Amino acid sequence: MKKEFLVSEKKNERVELDPRTKLALLITIAVFVLGQTASKSLGAYVIVLAMLPILLMMISGKVKNAVMFLLIYVCCMLVTIYAVPELSGAFQYVVIALCSLFMRFLPGIAMGYYTVTTTTVSEFIAAMEKMHITDKITIPMSVIFRFFPTIFEECSAINDAMKMRGISLRNAGALAIVEYRLVPMLMCSVKIGEELSVASLTRGLGGPVKRTNICSIGFRAADIILLAVCAAAFVLCIVGAIK
C-alpha cells in the first residue's frame, strides 16, 4: 500500500517525457480546455488537446484509466451534440452544465494523473533546477513531497488509535473528531519536521555552493513533438486575437 504524491520508483515506460514537457502540457490544457480561452479560433483543436493525455496514458500502459476517461468524454460530447437540443427547461440546463463541466475538467485531471504517476520526485526537482528556479522554492517543494507519505502514515496510525479508543462520529461529534485528529497530527509533524531539518542540515543542505543533481533529464523527439502541439495552440490563439 503506497500513498504518495509523484512516484518514487521508476517503472519502465515506452515513452519517457521530460517533466518540463508535462508541465507545458498541463498549462496548455488548463488554459485552452479548462479555461476555454479563445475557443472560437482554436475550434476542433481543443479536442486534439483533450485527447493528448488519454493518448499518453495509453502509451504508458494505463489503458484501463485511459479508456474510462475517453468513454466519459465521448459520451458527454455525444449528449451535448445530439440529446441536448431535444431537451428543454431546467433539465436541459442541468445536462449542459454537467456535460461541459466534465468535458472541461476531465482532460486536465487526466493530464494531472498522468504527470503524477509517471514523474519521480527527483526528476521533478531536477526539472525545476534546469528551469533555474531558486533553491528557496525547490527545497521547500521537495520537503512537501517528502511530507505527503508521512502525513498519510500519521493519519492511518491516528485512525487506528481512534478505533481502539472507540471514538467515532456518533459518540464524540464532528468537531471533536477533527480536533482529535489534528492535535496529534500537528505534534507528530512538527517533531518529524525538526528531526528532518537537523538531518538534512548536517548533510550540508543549504550550503553556499551550487547543488548538483544526479537525476538526468532532457528533451527527446517525443518532447519536441508535444511541445510543438502546445505551441500551435498558443499560435492559433494569438492569430485569432489579431484577426
Place this chain on the structure above:
Amino acid sequence: MIEFKDLSFSYSSGNVNKNDETDTNNGSLRNIDLTVRDGEFVLLTGSSGCGKTTLIRFINGLIPNFFSGDIKGEVLLDGKNISEMSLFDLSSRVGSVFQNPRSQFFNVDTTSELAFGCENHGIEVSEIKKRVNEVSEKLAIKKLMGRNIFAMSGGEKQKIACGSVVAVQPDIYVLDEPSSNLDVYAADELRKFLVMLKSAGKTVVIVEHRLYYLADLADRVIVMNEGTIKYDSTMENFRKLSENERAGMGLRALSLTDAADVYKKTVNKEACDSWHINDLRFRFKGENEDVLNIKDESISSGRITAVIGHNGAGKTTFSRVLCGLEKRAKGTIEKDGKAYNSKQRLKKCYMIMQDVNHQLFTESVLDEIFISMEEKNEDEAMDLLRQMDLEKYSSAHPMSLSGGQKQRASIASAMAAKRDIFIFDEPTSGLDLYHMKQVAAALGALADSGKTVVVVTHDVEFVLMCCDEVVHLEEGNITEHYALDSDESRKHLLDFFNV
C-alpha cells in the same frame, strides 16, 4: 582531534526537551574537558538527560547553529574553534546518524538519498554516481537502490542513512542512539557498518543505551551523569566492572548473558486463567497466503507475555489482529466460554503504540481518561491517575508530558475503558535503564491487577526483566511458547537473540 576545553552549556528555554520529572539536568553540560584522538572509537553513555546528546551536537555543529544556548569554554576540531564553523563546513568533515530512521531521509527514493549529501556539496555528477555505487556495494544495499524509502523497514532505512553519510566521505562520525529503533538483526547490521568505519580508521563517537553490541568494538567508554563526565576509561577496564556496578551507573547490560542473571525475576504465580486463541487467520487483501495462522494457543491473564520473532515474522500483524484492528481477520479468542470476534475485540483490547503521540487527543490528562469512560466519574479517574503516578499532571496537556508519562497516560485511559488485554508495541525503544525499569513496573502493576499483558519487543533486556512467558512467532505461526522461569529457558531466549 576533537578537544573540549572546560565546556559548559545550557539550552535556552525553548530548546529544552525534558525527559522526565526526575531529569533536572535537561541535557546541559558542566566543565567538560575531553580529547578524542583521531581514529578513536568512543562509546558515550549515561542516563537520559545526562548531556551525551548535547556533547555530540557540539561535534556536528548543531550547537550553536541549530540549537541555541549559553556556551562557556570551547570545542576545537584540529585546533580550530568549531563554533566559528558553519554547519555546511562541518558537514563535509563530520557525518551524523540519528535515532529515528523515519525522519532521517530527505528524499523519497534510495538512490537520491545516497547522493543527497554529495549533491549538496556540489560534487561532480559522475563522481557522485561512482561513490553511490561504491557505497551501495560496501554496505550490501545494492538491492535497495532505486526504491521507495517509505516502503522499507526501520533497519533498511537506517542503512540508507548510514550510506548517505558515508558517501560524503567524512573522517569523523557521530551517531546518536542509532540502534534504539532497530531489532536485534538490524542492530547487528549496524554493528557491521561500525566495524567497517573502525577498520577504515575513522573517528567514531557513538551515543548509546544498548551497550552489548558495542562490547568488542569501542576503544573507550565515557559515562556521563548530570552534565559531567563520571567515568572515562578503556573498554577493557569497563568490561572488568561487574554488571551490578554498571547498573549502579544507570547503564544497561554490556553482556546479555550476565543480564540474564542480573535481571532474573520471579515468574508471576500460577496463571489464574487465560484467553484461548482459536484458528486466528489473516491475509492481506488480494494475497492468497495467510500471513498469520495460529491454530490453538492460550495467553495467560495476570502475566506478561513477550512476543518475539524475526523481522517480518508477523509480530505487528499478530498484535493488530489480536486487538481487532484488522477487520478481515478470521477466528476468535475466547475466555470463560465467550468468544470474541474482531469487532468485539476492539472493545476488549488496547494497544499502546510505539509512538504514543498518536494516541493522545485531548487537552488535559483528565479529559483523556474521561473520553474512555462510559460515564464521567472524577473519583475513579483520579484513582487511575494515582495508580499510574500521574495525579499531579491531571490538568496538564498530554503533549507536555515526557515519553514515559505519555505512555502511562495511555495505559490509564485504556484501564478507564475497562480493557482486559493490553498490547504493547516496542514500549522500551530508546530508553535507558531507569526508564526501562519504570515501564517494567507499570506493566507489572497491570499484570498484578489480573490484566493480560502482551509485549511485542526485540529488547532482550526488557524481556528478561519483566516477562513471564515468551511466545516465538515465525512466518505467522507460533513456533514456541514457554515460561521464563528457569535458567534454561533464559538461556534458550538468549540463544534466539544471539545472531
